[in-house]
Amino acid sequence: MTLVLSQDVVTTxxxxxxxxVVAAESHLNQLDAAVGDGEHGSNLRQGAVAVRALLRDRKFGDIQEQLMAVAMAIVNTVGGASGALYGTFFLRLSDVGAGRNTLDLAGLTEGLGSALAGIRELGGSAPGDKTLVDAIHPAVAVLESPSTGSAGLVAALDRAATAAEQGRDATAAMVARMGRGSYLGDRSRGHIDAGATSMAMLLRCLHASAEEVTS
Structure with missing residues (x-):
């Protein structure tokens, strides 16, 4: 039987x-302080508090409604560029959940690919610019690889999360080309990007939640 993720797993x-995010607030702020305003963790924490309340207080008809509500909660509470970027992530991902209470690997791959495209359109960023794109882009590339499709959902998400973590780590050698960090030039080198770090966290959490279904 093909493994799918239910709405309950999406909630998890x-x-x-x-x-x-709450646990890593200070760490994310420290990473961001090296090349930005030092508020990435604090901004995301506000969104995390809002999303937690949303998931606790509301029921959703399908995954699209669930993820759209998450997107709006983030847009309305997360400051800076992070709110728009993560809001776009969940809004674009929600499209594949229309009328569905479960997501399979194909649906997740399509949704994450759309989320990546939306983020790139909104921010104008590309791989190598030292942004969260450097984490999600390799993850989507892994999921879209023909060899990954036969691996099964949990293994595929593990590979994607690992690719995101490798992309996160690779940002340390990059020169920032977007946002405040771009003003630092070569001085932005040597620091891991905070946005890539939080995106890698998001994708690792997806894998861990899928893994629980089979454990």
Whole structure:
């Protein structure tokens, strides 16, 4: 039987990410302070608190409604560029959940690919610019690889999360080309990007939540 993610698993994923964001607030701020305003963790924490309340207080008819509500909660509470970028992520991902209470690997791959495209359109960023794109782009590339499709959902998400973490780590050697960090030039080199770090966290939480279904 092909493994799918139910709405309950999607909720678990979101709650896990919110908990990790709260725990990593100071770390994310420290990373961001090296090349930005030092508020990435604090901004995301506000969104995490709002999303937690949303998931606790509301029921959703399908995954699209669930993820659209998450997107709007983030847009309305997260400051800076992060609110728009993460709001776009969940809004674009929600499209594949229309009328569905489960998502399979094909649906997740399509949705994450659309989320990546939306982020790039909104921010104008490309791989190598030292942004969260450097985490999600390799993850989507792994999921879209023909060899990954036969691996099964949990293994595929593990590979994607690992690719995101490798992309996150690779940002340390990059020169920032977007945002405040771009003004630093070569001085932005040597620091891991905060946005890539939080995106890698999000994708690892997705894998961990899917893995729980089979454990």
């Amino acid at each position: 994923w979101l709650e896990r990410f919110c908990a990790d």
